[in-house]
Amino acid sequence: MSYRYMRLIVMFDLPTISPKDMKNYRIFRNFLIKNGFMMMQESVYSKIAVNQSMAKLIANRVRENKPPKGLVQMFIITEKQFSRMEILVGEISEEYITDDSRLIIL
Known part of the structure; x- marks a missing residue:
């Protein structure tokens, strides 16, 4: 079976002025984290998907x-x-999977 791994990248700039804005920011950020997205840098999150339909x-x-x-x-x-x-600029983080092999041992 052949897989074509895809990467979703979500970038966001949300207002954080009012308490309601802060709550919406936290809800969205927590949604991303709970659904397997990893932070690449502030307000930039990515997630790997097995194929395009899953993405x-x-x-x-x-x-x-x-x-x-x-x-x-x-x-x-x-x-x-x-x-x-x-x-x-900066250092490569070891938290990201940069290999397309099916089994990765952490």
Whole structure:
């Protein structure tokens, strides 16, 4: 069976002025974390999906749980494209899976 791993990347800029805005921010961020997204940097989260149809299902769930205000952007790329990301400043985190093998031992 062949898998084409996809990576969903969600970027957001949400208002945090009022207490209600802060609550919406926390709810959305917790939704991402509980659904397996990992933080790449502040307000940028990613999640790996087994194939494109699964990535679309995950994207629909993000759309259903988006906050009422602010900017949320999302895109889907292949895992191969994601692995070619160039780190210009900073260090590579070992928390991210950059291998497309099926079994990964942590």
